[in-house]
Amino acid sequence: MRRCIHIAPLTLIVLLAMMHEARAQAPDAGVPPVVGASEEATTAIAAPARRFSPDGKPLTTLIFPPGQQVQIDSILAKIRTDTGITVEARGQARGQPIPSPLLKDATVEEAVRWIASQRDLMYYQESPTVWIITDKQTYTQTQLTKQVIRTVIRPINVPATEAAKLVQSMTTPNVGKIDVDARTNQLIVTDLPVVVAAIRDAVKLLDQKVYTRVFTIKHADAQKVMDILQEYKSPPGKLELIPRMRQIVAEDTFENIQRMEVMVNILDRGPEMRVYDLNSLDVAGERIKDLQGYFEKEIITEGAYMQFDLQNGVMILIDLPHVHEKVQKILD
Structure with a gap:
């Protein structure tokens, strides 16, 4: 037997209103809640934990399958993931394959140095968060040329043309050069600061007052004595043998002439x-x-x-x- 429940009209209206309000407040079971722009997300992807050296430098671990060649760009991407520091390959360094690295907890500089050594590449730090690896030609064109300076060197005792010949080999390949102004006896040197300083010192050493001394060889073999004196001669110095007179004409600095004189006395002994x-x-x-x-x-x-x-x-x-x-x- 079914039993009927009689509800008063007013009570029924109140119940229907409460059910409608509850349905409006409850989210649909199959639809996830929408997070507004001003609300925080309930979940987030965890970033990899970074390691640091005792002095605060970020560390990277580069361990790839051994015995393989790895594209340099893949290794640089791993460094950025580990440290947040960008290492960029430029010039012919881009896409270079290198042997699989096996580096654990290396600083960025250590990792970059190892990578560059595998293909005879150059590297430098462009900013606190950016390192560059590049080939030598690109490095020369983009970096060394920015450091080049020019200076004028004027020797007093030797011709500038002679001095230039003696120091020409000291210039940086594809970067430095030496021009000579014979009229003013000047060398115009264009190169890196450290090279310019070295050339200046070399010219100063060459540019000493030259003295002339004639050695008459009485007993010893004059040619053999001259061969030995060559070891005591400075680059701009000169030695000339006059066989008929058994004489050696020496032109050099005072200190070198003195050394030659001592050697002649030792070598040219009597019977x-x-x-x-x-x-x-x-x-x-x-x-x-x-x-x-x-x-x-x-x-x-x-x-x-x-x-x-x-x-x-x-x-x-x-x-x-x-x-x-x-x-x-x-x-x-």
């Missing part, structure tokens, strides 16, 4: 007396006489004193040091 033991020679008396004749014709100098004492088995020789050296080699 010395030495006694050689012939008993150790396994030769007969006739062979000793042949040896004596060979020494007289081919080895000893004119005016030298030589005596063979066959009874005592010795040879007495008074001659120049270089002759004694030849004799000793023969007897040995």
Whole structure:
């Protein structure tokens, strides 16, 4: 048996109104709530936790499958993800493949240095948050040229043309240059500041007052003495041998001339007396006489004193040091 509930009209109206209000306030079950522009999102994607060195520098870990070539751009993207710092490849460095890196907790500078070393690239820091990796040509054109300065160097004692020849090799390739104004004896040097300073110092060293000294070689071999003096000559200095006069004409700084003079005194010594033991020679008396004749014709100098004492088995020789050296080699 069904039972009917009788509701008064006023009560029914109130119930219907309450149900309508509740339906309006409740969201649809299948539709997610809409977050307004002024409301905060209930969920967010968590950013990767960053690591820092003890001095506060962000660190990156670059570990790729070993034994493979990795595009440089992929590695640079990983650095940016780890540190928030941009490393940009420019010029021919873009798209370069390099061996798989295995770097853990490296600073950006350490990572960039390693990457650049794999392809002989250049790198520099453009700003606190931007590093650049590029090829040498692009680096020269975009960076080195910004640092170039120009200066004028005027030597006093040497011609500018000669000085320029001696320092030309010091200039930076594709960046520096040296122009010469022969009329004013000036060098116009264009290069990086550190190179300009080095060229200035080199010209100053070359630009010293030159002295002339004539060495007369009385005893030694003049050509050999000159060859040794070459080691004491400065780049702008000059040495000239006059064989007929047995003279060496030296033009150089006062200090170098003094050094040469000391060497000449050591090398150009007069005759010395030495006694050689012939008993150790396994030769007969006739062979000793042949040896004596060979020494007289081919080895000893004119005016030298030589005596063979066959009874005592010795040879007495008074001659120049270089002759004694030849004799000793023969007897040995």
